[in-house]
Amino acid sequence: xxxxxxxxxxxxxxxxxxxxxxxxxxxxxxxxxxxxxxxxxxxxxxxxxxxxxxxxxxxxxxxxxxxxxxxxxxxxxxxxxxxxxxxxxxxxxxxxxxxxxxxxxxxxxxxxxxxxxxxxxxxxxxxxxxxxxxxxxxxxxxxxxxxxxxxxxxxxxxxxxxxxxxxxxxxxxxxxxxxxxxxxxxxxxxxxxxxxxxxxxxxxxxxxxxxxxxxxxxxxxxxxxxxxxxxxxxxxxxxxxxxxxxxxxxxxxxxxxxxx
Amino acid sequence: xxxxxxxxxxxxxxxxxxxxxxxxxxxxxxxxxxxxxxxxxxxxxxxxxxxxxxxxxxxxxxxxxxxxxxxxxxxxxxxxxxxxxxxxxxxxxxxxxxxxxxxxxxxxxxxxxxxxxxxxxxxxxxxxxxxxxxxxxxxxxxxxxxxxxxxxxxxxxxxxxxxxxxxxxxxxxxxxxxxxxxxxxxxxxxxxxxxxxxxxxxxxxxxxxxxxxxxxxxxxxxxxxxxxxxxxxxxxxxxxxxxxxxxxxxxxxxxxxxxx
Numbered sequence: 001x002x003x004x005x006x007x008x009x010x011x012x013x014x015x016x017x018x019x020x021x022x023x024x025x026x027x028x029x030x031x032x033x034x035x036x037x038x039x040x041x042x043x044x045x046x047x048x049x050x051x052x053x054x055x056x057x058x059x060x061x062x063x064x065x066x067x068x069x070x071x072x073x074x075x076x077x078x079x080x081x082x083x084x085x086x087x088x089x090x091x092x093x094x095x096x097x098x099x100x101x102x103x104x105x106x107x108x109x110x111x112x113x114x115x116x117x118x119x120x121x122x123x124x125x126x127x128x129x130x131x132x133x134x135x136x137x138x139x140x141x142x143x144x145x146x147x148x149x150x151x152x153x154x155x156x157x158x159x160x161x162x163x164x165x166x167x168x169x170x171x172x173x174x175x176x177x178x179x180x181x182x183x184x185x186x187x188x189x190x191x192x193x194x195x196x197x198x199x200x201x202x203x204x205x206x207x208x209x210x211x212x213x214x215x216x217x218x219x220x221x222x223x224x225x226x227x228x229x230x231x232x233x234x235x236x237x238x239x240x241x242x243x244x245x246x247x248x249x250x251x252x253x254x255x256x257x258x259x260x
Numbered sequence: 261x262x263x264x265x266x267x268x269x270x271x272x273x274x275x276x277x278x279x280x281x282x283x284x285x286x287x288x289x290x291x292x293x294x295x296x297x298x299x300x301x302x303x304x305x306x307x308x309x310x311x312x313x314x315x316x317x318x319x320x321x322x323x324x325x326x327x328x329x330x331x332x333x334x335x336x337x338x339x340x341x342x343x344x345x346x347x348x349x350x351x352x353x354x355x356x357x358x359x360x361x362x363x364x365x366x367x368x369x370x371x372x373x374x375x376x377x378x379x380x381x382x383x384x385x386x387x388x389x390x391x392x393x394x395x396x397x398x399x400x401x402x403x404x405x406x407x408x409x410x411x412x413x414x415x416x417x418x419x420x421x422x423x424x425x426x427x428x429x430x431x432x433x434x435x436x437x438x439x440x441x442x443x444x445x446x447x448x449x450x451x452x453x454x455x456x457x458x459x460x461x462x463x464x465x466x467x468x469x470x471x472x473x474x475x476x477x478x479x480x481x482x483x484x485x486x487x488x489x490x491x492x493x494x495x496x497x498x499x500x501x502x503x504x505x506x507x508x509x510x511x512x513x514x515x516x517x518x519x520x
Contacts, residue, residue: 041308044365046469048301051458053466072366073469080455081467102499105304105365105374106332114365119453149517156513163509168501181517183510185502193379195340198311206313207341209306209333232517236506239362241428242445246496249423250443253416257409257441257492 002028002158003087005116007074009039009095009108012059012066015143016094020126021060023147024091024154031087032064033078035071035108040097044111045070052077071112079119089158090116093126094146098172100129100222100233101190101214110170110237117167117239122157124169126150129226131175146173149232168237172222174230181232187221189214262288262418263347265376267334269299269355269368272319272326275403276354280386281320283407284351284414291347292324293338295331295368300357304371305330312337331372339379349417350376353386354406358432360389360482360493361450361474370430370497377427377499382417384429386410389486391435406433409492428497432482434490441492447481449474 004024008017012034021032052069067074092112099107109125116123128146191211199205217223225233264284268277272294281292312329325342327334339346352372359367369385376383388406451471459465477483485493
């Protein structure tokens with residue numbers, strides 16, 4: 001029997017998690033493990049300084065566990081504490097909001113999939129892009145086409161595995177109508193950065209980190225596929241950040257370090 | 261005047277931050293911005309759901325700011341809230357403990373440097389490897405050789421810039437005696453994963469995430485350089501996780517998505 005572990009970063013009560021569970025329920029024995037609360041933006045955070053408690057519940061008819069920790073904690077508790085074996089696939093999502101570009105390493109959804117891959121499990125991250133902010137929409141309504149994409153991608157991965165060298169598929173689905181699918185590279189950025197400075201009631205300054213979507217993406221990138229072409233974007237990711245050509249180019253730095 | 265922004269993940273009061281400030285003080289106008297408390301393992305986390313407050317202090321004679329947030333928040337507050345311009349270099353560290361392998365994306369030290377690079381600033385992460393755990397040592401004593409490595413690397417980067425395609429230098433320095441320097445690629449893992457299950461006073465189970473150092477690393481990797489050769493390891497990193505050969509290999513997946 002195939003084990004499918006479903007995780008997310010929006011938390012155990014997200015409609016995106018429920019949609020993901022429904023999407024993969026026919027593919028094997030499904031277990032959901034997710035943070036107890038919203039953990040957007042925590043990337044591949046791992047709880048090293050605090051222990052991680054869990055609570056059992058049921059979601060869409062499958063066993064589910066709320067973890068007092070990060071998406072990566074959910075992956076590790078799922079594999080080593082709950083299943084006590086490696087699942088055949090880890091599905092992270094469906095995230096309510098896109099996770100595009102090299103900024104995807106700030107995403108808990110993608111971070112969880114990266115941890116899954118690091119544990120040797122084929123892992124996919126699935127996010128729903130929306131032009132509106134999600135607190136202004138009812139995401140349940142719009143998740144089914146995204147769940148269908150997730151189901152097909154999970155079937156593909158269970159059937160064939162990921163190509164050699166690919167650790168994670170980072171999938172972003174635009175709102176309907178969807179105009180096709182693209183295999184993409186990551187754009188450099190998906191948001192600009194802006195700091196909003198405010199004053200608390202005692203006059204001390206504090207900041208909100210904010211930004212605007214980047215629109216002028218290059219063709220071939222995930223940002224271009226989703227925001228310009230309105231296509232599903234699937235980016236093959238590697239865990240290896242090494243820029244290999246740089247190894248030779250930095251040879252003189254070793255000499256600078258070794259002298260004197 | 262060159263601006264040098266020093267950040268870390270161990271927190272504003274870490275002796276590693278003080279050593280980093282001392283190391284780069286001669287290179288330009290130095291500003292330190294760091295989390296108010298220990299933030300190891302938070303990777304490239306960014307505070308999107310909560311605002312970030314700051315407090316001003318002084319460290320080693322330079323202006324310093326404690327940020328109620330993550331290492332990435334420190335970078336963004338440093339650039340947009342404090343300096344109000346991009347520094348010529350960002351130095352993240354000195355971290356008390358190594359940040360090796362593809363697991364480096366779980367490191368707040370490396371996460372801060374990645375954010376710096378994403379903001380267009382040449383960024384270096386510096387970590388001190390120790391065979392002992394740091395709560396058992398007095399790191400002040402052992403940081404000076406690491407600070408000297410940091411100073412030389414920062415000088416190199418300020419002088420020549422990073423090679424095209426390199427976003428971050430991830431530098432790990434072993435304890436003395438150091439036997440040379442290597443430009444390396446990231447190993448796959450630096451730790452194994454282990455979950456320790458315990459029971460709280462009310463009988464509910466919880467977990468500590470733990471692991472053992474990986475020792476059988478391949479030559480050419482950062483883990484091999486530091487743990488086996490006892491050399492300084494410098495890995496050139498890219499922010500782009502795309503596994504480019506995978507783009508063609510996944511072409512049939514788009515067909516699976518587009519049909520019916």
